[in-house]
Each structure stands twice: as structure tokens, then as C-alpha cells.
Amino acid sequence: MTGLAVDDAAWASAWRRRSPADKLLLCGGLVGCALALPAWPGSVLVGLTAVVLALGPARVPARTFGRAVRWPLSFIAVGALTSVVTVGTGGLGWAPDAAARAGSLAGHALAGSAAVLLLATTTPMSDLLPALRGLRVPAAVVEVAAVTYRLLFVLLASLRTVREAQTARLGYSTPARGWRSSGALAAAVLTRSWDRARRMQEGLAGRGMETGLRVLPEVLPSSRAFLAASVAGLAAIVAVGLAA
Numbered sequence: 526m527t528g529l530a531v532d533d534a535a536w537a538s539a540w541r542r543r544s545p546a547d548k549l550l551l552c553g554g555l556v557g558c559a560l561a562l563p564a565w566p567g568s569v570l571v572g573l574t575a576v577v578l579a580l581g582p583a584r585v586p587a588r589t590f591g592r593a594v595r596w597p598l599s600f601i602a603v604g605a606l607t608s609v610v611t612v613g614t615g616g617l618g619w620a621p622d623a624a625a626r627a628g629s630l631a632g633h634a635l636a637g638s639a640a641v642l643l644l645a646t647t648t649p650m651s652d653l654l655p656a657l658r659g660l661r662v663p664a665a666v667v668e669v670a671a672v673t674y675r676l677l678f679v680l681l682a683s684l685r686t687v688r689e690a691q692t693a694r695l696g697y698s699t700p701a702r703g704w705r706s707s708g709a710l711a712a713a714v715l716t717r718s719w720d721r722a723r724r725m726q727e728g729l730a731g732r733g734m735e736t737g738l739r740v741l742p743e744v745l746p747s748s749r750a751f752l753a754a755s756v757a758g759l760a761a762i763v764a765v766g767l768a769a
Contacts (some may be wrong), residue, residue, distance in 0.1 A: 527612075528682070529678075531589065531593050531642075531645050531676070532649060532650065533589075533708075534585050534589045534590075534647075534658055535645065535646055535647055535648055535649045535650075537584060537651055538583050538584060538585055538646060538647040538736065539583055539584040539730065540582070540583045540647040540648075542744065542745060543724070543748060543751060544683060544745045545652045545653055545655075545656035545747065546549070546650050546656055546659070547662075547747055547748060547751050547755070548644055549644065549648075549660075550619035550755055551578075551750065551751075551755040551758075552575075552622055552640050552641065552643050552644035553653055554755065554756075555574065555575055555637075555759070555762075556637050558570075558571050558636075558762050559571045559572075559637040560633060560637060562762070562763065562766035563629075563766060564628060564633055565629045565632065566765060566766060567630060567636075567762065567765075567766030568632035568633050568635065569632065569638035570766060571637075571640060571762060574762065575636070575640045575642070575643045576639055578640070578643060579643045579647070582655055583646070583647045584730065585646045590642065590646060592599070592639060593642050594642060596688035597634070597642075601630075601634040601638070602631075603735060604630060604634065605630050606617045606627075608627055608630050609624075609626055609627045615741075626760065634648040638678070639652050640747040640753040650670075650671075652745070654670065654671050654674075656665055656671075676722065679717075679718070679721055680717075680718050680749075683713070683717045683718070684710070685714050685716065687710050690708060691706045691709070691710065710719065741766060
């Protein structure tokens with residue numbers, strides 16, 4: 526089964542064999558810098574660092590990283606637009622500090638998104654979930670994330686199967702047929718996902734499943750050199766961001 530492009534990139538990444546805790550420290554530190562430091566130059570430094578690390582040492586394909594950032598970018602654009610518009614008695618208008626507010630919001634959000642994508646494109650979920658358990662993240666949160674991750678591939682397979690059947694029946698030969706087929710596709714996938722979730726819950730309950738789904742995690746040793754370089758890099762970003 527063909528997986529997600531981000532997940533495939535994580536498995537093929539040059540950082541695949543590095544400890545998830547090391548990568549969590551680096552990416553979490555970058556997210557913290559993106560939130561705490563001024564947009565200029567803090568967010569710019571964080572974003573550039575995340576992109577350079579992903580495309581350079583981690584060897585994430587530029588096409589995959591660029592496609593992954595498209596959806597966060599669209600939400601950021603909508604959020605920036607709403608932050609610069611004011612609603613008053615005279616109708617819609619521009620906020621007094623519209624440019625600065627939009628730039629700050631977009632800078633922080635883009636930098637944080639790049640740092641999160643760095644983690645997503647270098648760390649498979651099968652490595653990340655045991656690491657979250659080790660960090661004492663609530664078991665219910667980790668379990669929901671694990672089940673959602675597994676169901677995602679089922680939904681993708683269902684989506685691909687239904688669409689191929691529709692295409693074979695010329696369901697997208699005209700714009701009108703395309704709209705009808707898209708609606709039927711969404712309905713079929715939602716119905717299948719609901720049915721699959723229900724059957725999974727009944728199957729686990731029938732087996733007396735009262736604890737989380739445990740897996741045997743792969744032990745990946747931590748690197749002192751990587752940690753030292755991460756801490757030094759984060760400290761340099763903080764120093765430059767605060768000095769400016």
C-alpha cells in the first residue's frame with residue numbers, strides 16, 4: 526500500500542536512525558523560539574534553520590517538503606487576512622498596524638510550521654508514539670493518535686479504490702459528472718470510515734482490550750554530538766533574536 530508522502534520521507538530520511546528524543550528536543554526548541562522571539566529576525570532564523578536542516582543534513586526531498594507546507598500556508602494566509610481587517614460602525618476597514626500585525630502573525634506561524642514539518646519528515650509515527658509515552662504524555666492522547674494514524678491509511682485505500690471505480694465508469698468525464706462523483710466519493714469514504722471505526726471498537730471490546738495497543742519500539746541511541754549541536758544552535762538563534 527502506498528503511504529503518505531510525509532511518512533515515506535520520514536522513513537527514507539537520513540535522520541531516521543537518530544533518537545526521536547533528540548529530534549523532539551531540536552524541533553521543540555525551534556517551535557519555542559518561533560513563538561517567543563520577535564518575528565524579525567527570530568522567526569526568519571527559525572524558518573531558515575528548519576528548511577536548511579530538512580533539505581540538507583536530513584535529505585528530505587524539496588518537493589515533498591514544499592507540498593507539505595502548502596496546507597499550513599493556506600490557513601496562515603487566511604489568519605493573517607482576518608487579523609488586519611476591523612469591523613466597526615462604518616463597515617470593514619484596515620487595522621492601524623495591519624502590515625506589522627500580519628507580518629508578525631505569518632512569520633511566527635510559518636516558522637513554527639517549518640519546525641513541526643522538520644520533525645514530521647524525519648521521524649516516523651512508529652518512532653514518535655513510543656517516545657511520547659516515554660515523555661509521560663497521557664496514554665489516551667497517544668492512543669487516539671495511534672488509532673487515527675492507522676485509520677488514515679485505511680481511508681486513503683478506500684478513497685483510491687472508489688475513485689478508480691468512478692474513473693473507470695467515466696465519472697469525471699464532464700464537470701457536472703465530476704461534481705456528482707466527488708460528492709459520492711466523500712459520502713462513501715465517510716461511511717466506510719465510520720463503519721471501520723465501529724467494527725474496530727467492537728473487535729477490541731470483544732477481545733477484552735482495556736489497555737493501549739502496545740508495540741515493540743526500536744531502540745535508537747541518543748547522540749551527544751547531535752544534542753550539543755542542537756543546544757548550541759538554539760542558543761545562537763535566541764541570542765541573535767534577542768539582540769535584534
